[in-house]
Amino acid sequence: MSNNWTTLELCVNGESRTVSFPTHHSLLEVLRERLDLTGTKHGCELGECGACTVLIDGLPVLACLVLAADLADRPIETVEGLQTGNQLHALQEAFADLGAAQCGYCTPGILMTAKSLIDQTPEPSRTEIQESLAGNLCRCTGYHKIVEAVEWAVTKEQDASAEPAHEVLFGAAPQDKGSLK
Numbered sequence: 001m002s003n004n005w006t007t008l009e010l011c012v013n014g015e016s017r018t019v020s021f022p023t024h025h026s027l028l029e030v031l032r033e034r035l036d037l038t039g040t041k042h043g044c045e046l047g048e049c050g051a052c053t054v055l056i057d058g059l060p061v062l063a064c065l066v067l068a069a070d071l072a073d074r075p076i077e078t079v080e081g082l083q084t085g086n087q088l089h090a091l092q093e094a095f096a097d098l099g100a101a102q103c104g105y106c107t108p109g110i111l112m113t114a115k116s117l118i119d120q121t122p123e124p125s126r127t128e129i130q131e132s133l134a135g136n137l138c139r140c141t142g143y144h145k146i147v148e149a150v151e152w153a154v155t156k157e158q159d160a161s162a163e164p165a166h167e168v169l170f171g172a173a174p175q176d177k178g179s180l181k
Helices: 027-034 090-098 107-120 126-132 144-158 166-170
Strands: 005-012 015-022 053-056 059-062 075-077
Touching (some): 015 027, 053 107, 059 107, 090 107, 107 126
Parallel strands (some): 005 075
Antiparallel strands (some): 053 059, 053 075
Protein backbone atom coordinates (compact mmCIF):
# COMPACT_ATOMS: atom_id res chain seq x y z
CA MET A 1 0.00 0.00 0.00
CA SER A 2 1.15 3.53 -0.67
CA ASN A 3 2.15 6.03 2.00
CA ASN A 4 -1.33 7.55 2.18
CA TRP A 5 -2.69 4.41 3.85
CA THR A 6 -2.30 3.32 7.43
CA THR A 7 -2.91 0.07 9.30
CA LEU A 8 -3.96 0.30 12.93
CA GLU A 9 -5.36 -1.74 15.77
CA LEU A 10 -8.61 -0.07 16.78
CA CYS A 11 -10.48 -1.14 19.90
CA VAL A 12 -14.12 -1.09 18.81
CA ASN A 13 -16.86 -2.34 21.13
CA GLY A 14 -14.28 -4.04 23.31
CA GLU A 15 -12.71 -5.95 20.43
CA SER A 16 -9.31 -5.27 18.91
CA ARG A 17 -9.66 -4.88 15.14
CA THR A 18 -6.82 -4.50 12.65
CA VAL A 19 -7.89 -2.21 9.86
CA SER A 20 -6.20 -0.57 6.86
CA PHE A 21 -7.58 2.66 5.49
CA PRO A 22 -6.57 5.90 3.79
CA THR A 23 -4.95 8.10 6.43
CA HIS A 24 -7.35 10.98 5.73
CA HIS A 25 -10.49 8.91 6.45
CA SER A 26 -12.75 9.91 9.30
CA LEU A 27 -13.75 7.43 11.96
CA LEU A 28 -17.21 7.41 10.40
CA GLU A 29 -15.81 6.24 7.07
CA VAL A 30 -13.64 3.56 8.68
CA LEU A 31 -16.47 2.22 10.85
CA ARG A 32 -18.92 1.98 7.96
CA GLU A 33 -16.67 1.18 4.98
CA ARG A 34 -13.84 -0.86 6.50
CA LEU A 35 -15.38 -2.48 9.58
CA ASP A 36 -18.96 -2.88 8.25
CA LEU A 37 -20.41 -1.24 11.35
CA THR A 38 -23.21 0.63 9.61
CA GLY A 39 -25.23 1.53 12.71
CA THR A 40 -23.31 4.81 12.90
CA LYS A 41 -25.03 7.00 10.32
CA HIS A 42 -23.82 9.46 7.71
CA GLY A 43 -25.73 12.66 8.35
CA CYS A 44 -24.46 16.10 7.56
CA GLU A 45 -20.76 15.15 7.75
CA LEU A 46 -20.20 18.66 9.12
CA GLY A 47 -20.59 17.93 12.82
CA GLU A 48 -24.01 19.55 13.05
CA CYS A 49 -26.56 16.72 13.27
CA GLY A 50 -25.22 14.11 15.71
CA ALA A 51 -26.23 11.10 13.59
CA CYS A 52 -22.65 9.80 13.66
CA THR A 53 -22.16 10.04 17.43
CA VAL A 54 -20.02 7.30 18.94
CA LEU A 55 -18.24 7.11 22.28
CA ILE A 56 -14.48 7.52 22.54
CA ASP A 57 -13.11 7.05 26.03
CA GLY A 58 -16.77 6.98 27.13
CA LEU A 59 -17.56 10.45 25.80
CA PRO A 60 -19.77 11.33 22.82
CA VAL A 61 -17.79 12.28 19.73
CA LEU A 62 -18.93 13.08 16.20
CA ALA A 63 -17.27 10.36 14.12
CA CYS A 64 -17.42 12.50 10.98
CA LEU A 65 -15.01 15.02 12.53
CA VAL A 66 -12.38 12.66 13.95
CA LEU A 67 -9.55 11.08 11.98
CA ALA A 68 -9.48 7.34 12.57
CA ALA A 69 -5.67 7.44 12.35
CA ASP A 70 -5.61 9.31 15.68
CA LEU A 71 -7.49 6.62 17.60
CA ALA A 72 -5.07 3.77 18.18
CA ASP A 73 -5.42 2.39 21.72
CA ARG A 74 -8.56 4.43 22.47
CA PRO A 75 -11.80 2.58 23.24
CA ILE A 76 -14.50 3.27 20.65
CA GLU A 77 -18.11 2.29 21.28
CA THR A 78 -20.75 2.19 18.55
CA VAL A 79 -24.45 1.40 18.71
CA GLU A 80 -23.63 -2.20 17.74
CA GLY A 81 -21.82 -2.53 21.06
CA LEU A 82 -24.84 -1.63 23.20
CA GLN A 83 -26.53 -5.01 22.92
CA THR A 84 -25.02 -7.93 24.84
CA GLY A 85 -25.84 -11.19 23.07
CA ASN A 86 -29.62 -11.14 22.69
CA GLN A 87 -30.07 -8.65 25.53
CA LEU A 88 -30.79 -5.09 24.47
CA HIS A 89 -29.36 -2.22 26.48
CA ALA A 90 -31.93 -0.52 28.73
CA LEU A 91 -31.92 2.49 26.40
CA GLN A 92 -32.69 0.34 23.36
CA GLU A 93 -35.55 -1.35 25.21
CA ALA A 94 -36.96 1.97 26.38
CA PHE A 95 -36.83 3.46 22.88
CA ALA A 96 -38.67 0.43 21.49
CA ASP A 97 -41.20 0.22 24.32
CA LEU A 98 -42.10 3.91 24.22
CA GLY A 99 -41.95 4.46 20.46
CA ALA A 100 -39.12 6.98 20.75
CA ALA A 101 -37.71 6.13 17.32
CA GLN A 102 -39.65 6.89 14.20
CA CYS A 103 -37.56 6.64 11.04
CA GLY A 104 -34.62 5.63 13.26
CA TYR A 105 -31.90 7.45 11.37
CA CYS A 106 -30.90 9.64 14.32
CA THR A 107 -31.47 6.94 16.93
CA PRO A 108 -27.95 5.42 17.05
CA GLY A 109 -26.37 8.81 17.75
CA ILE A 110 -29.00 9.65 20.35
CA LEU A 111 -28.57 6.28 22.05
CA MET A 112 -24.81 6.72 22.29
CA THR A 113 -25.12 10.26 23.64
CA ALA A 114 -27.69 9.11 26.21
CA LYS A 115 -25.49 6.17 27.23
CA SER A 116 -22.60 8.50 27.95
CA LEU A 117 -24.85 10.75 30.01
CA ILE A 118 -26.24 7.86 32.07
CA ASP A 119 -22.76 6.38 32.57
CA GLN A 120 -21.53 9.73 33.92
CA THR A 121 -24.75 10.82 35.68
CA PRO A 122 -26.76 7.74 36.75
CA GLU A 123 -29.83 9.82 37.71
CA PRO A 124 -29.93 12.73 35.26
CA SER A 125 -32.66 15.33 35.50
CA ARG A 126 -34.92 16.04 32.55
CA THR A 127 -32.95 19.24 31.93
CA GLU A 128 -29.65 17.34 31.92
CA ILE A 129 -31.09 14.84 29.43
CA GLN A 130 -32.35 17.64 27.18
CA GLU A 131 -29.03 19.48 27.34
CA SER A 132 -26.98 16.36 26.59
CA LEU A 133 -29.12 15.55 23.55
CA ALA A 134 -29.10 19.12 22.21
CA GLY A 135 -26.51 18.23 19.55
CA ASN A 136 -28.57 15.34 18.14
CA LEU A 137 -31.11 16.44 15.55
CA CYS A 138 -34.26 14.46 14.84
CA ARG A 139 -36.58 15.43 12.01
CA CYS A 140 -39.38 12.99 12.88
CA THR A 141 -40.18 13.45 16.55
CA GLY A 142 -40.85 16.37 18.82
CA TYR A 143 -38.12 14.98 21.12
CA HIS A 144 -40.66 14.42 23.90
CA LYS A 145 -40.71 10.62 23.47
CA ILE A 146 -36.92 10.53 23.21
CA VAL A 147 -36.51 12.33 26.54
CA GLU A 148 -39.17 10.10 28.12
CA ALA A 149 -37.37 7.00 26.84
CA VAL A 150 -34.08 8.10 28.42
CA GLU A 151 -35.92 8.80 31.68
CA TRP A 152 -37.61 5.40 31.45
CA ALA A 153 -34.28 3.62 30.87
CA VAL A 154 -32.88 5.27 34.01
CA THR A 155 -35.95 4.19 35.99
CA LYS A 156 -35.74 0.60 34.69
CA GLU A 157 -32.06 0.41 35.63
CA GLN A 158 -33.01 1.34 39.20
CA ASP A 159 -36.19 -0.75 39.45
CA ALA A 160 -36.66 -3.53 36.89
CA SER A 161 -40.28 -4.09 37.99
CA ALA A 162 -41.32 -0.45 37.42
CA GLU A 163 -44.02 0.28 34.87
CA PRO A 164 -44.29 3.46 32.80
CA ALA A 165 -47.12 5.87 33.54
CA HIS A 166 -50.24 5.33 31.43
CA GLU A 167 -49.76 8.78 29.86
CA VAL A 168 -46.25 7.87 28.69
CA LEU A 169 -47.58 4.90 26.74
CA PHE A 170 -50.95 6.21 25.59
CA GLY A 171 -50.88 9.98 25.99
CA ALA A 172 -53.01 12.06 28.28
CA ALA A 173 -56.74 11.55 28.39
CA PRO A 174 -58.63 14.18 26.38
CA GLN A 175 -59.96 17.06 28.44
CA ASP A 176 -63.73 17.49 28.56
CA LYS A 177 -64.34 20.81 26.83
CA GLY A 178 -68.05 20.79 27.59
CA SER A 179 -70.76 20.33 25.05
CA LEU A 180 -70.79 22.27 21.85
CA LYS A 181 -74.06 23.97 20.92
